[in-house]
Amino acid sequence: DVQMTQSPSSLSASIGDRVTITCQASQGISNRLNWYQQKPGKAPKLLIADASTLEAGVPARFSGSRSGTDFTLTISSLQPEDIGTYYCQQFDNLFSFGGGTKVDLK
C-alpha cells in the first residue's frame, strides 16, 4: 500500500499570506498525485491533477509541484474563500489520501 503523509495537519494564516502544504509518498508514484479542497459541510473538489495541472476554473494563486516523492500545494496569496481542508491523493497503486490539512484564518 502507498501511504501518503501530509503536513501540517492544520495551519492558521492571514489574508494575503503564502501557504504551503506538503505530502510525502511512501514510495515512488511519479506524478500520479491529485489535490482536493473540501469546504465545511461540502464534498471535496478536485483542485490540481497530475501534481501540477490546475483544474478548469481554479484560481491561478493555487499551484502544485513535485520533487521525487515529495509534493507541494501552494496558495500564493490566501483568500477568505480558500478556508477549508486540503487533501492529497495518489492514484499510482489503487487510491489513497493524505490525512488532510485544515486551513483557517489567523
Added chain:
Amino acid sequence: EVQLVESGGDLAQPGRSLRLSCVGSGLNFADYGFSWVRQIPGKGLEWVSGVAWNGGVTGYAASVRGRFIVSRDNAKNSLYLQMDSLRPDDTALYYCVKDRTGDTDGYFESWGQGTAVTVSS
C-alpha cells in the same frame, strides 16, 4: 451539470447489511468509471471501491474486500454498494464519485453530497 445523488444510508447493527445507491444525471453515465469514497465525520477520506464503465473491472480497499460488492446498472444511471457484515468502523459518510474516464482512473471529478451510514448496536 453533473449531479450524483446517493441514498440508502441508515443505522444498522453490526453484522447486518445495507445497500447504497447513487443516481447520476447530467452526464452519459455509461461513459464513466465510478468509485465510493467514505469519510468518518471530522476525519479524512478513504477510497472504498470502484467500478469501470461496463462493470467488468472492480476494485476494493483491503478494509472492505470480501464484505462489500460494487455494481452498476447503466440503463438506470445507477451505482450500487452492497455492504455486508457491517462493522462499527464502517461508520462514515459515503460519497459517490465520478472518474474522468471509463476506468477507475483516480481523477475524482464529481462528488455527490454523501449518504450517512452508522453501524452500532
